[in-house]
Amino acid sequence: MALARSVYNLLFRRTSTFAITIMVGAVFFERVFDQGGDAVFDNINGGKLWKHIKHNYEKEE
Template sequence: MAITGAVYNLLFRRTSTFAITIMVGAVFFERMFDQGGDAIFEEINRGKLWKHIKHRYENTEDADE
């Protein structure tokens, strides 16, 4: 009960801190959701994406000229 009371007094008691808490939480959630989705996509498509196969198609001899 002490933790919930402290969280309430710190973040939710005033409307301004409540609104800021919601905004920061939404930004944090969006970043974590986006990075998680990208990680899942890359894991499913491992070996099929350009960054995984570009070494097969790049010609290092042309870079020396």
């Protein structure tokens, strides 16, 4: 209960800190979700993407 009270007093008590907390949380969630989705996509399509096969088609100079 003390942890919940501390979080409330620190982040949610004032409207301005609540709004900032929501904005920072949204940006953080977006970055994590985007990188996680990219990792899953790369894992499913491993060996089929250009970054995986471009060495087969590029000429060395």
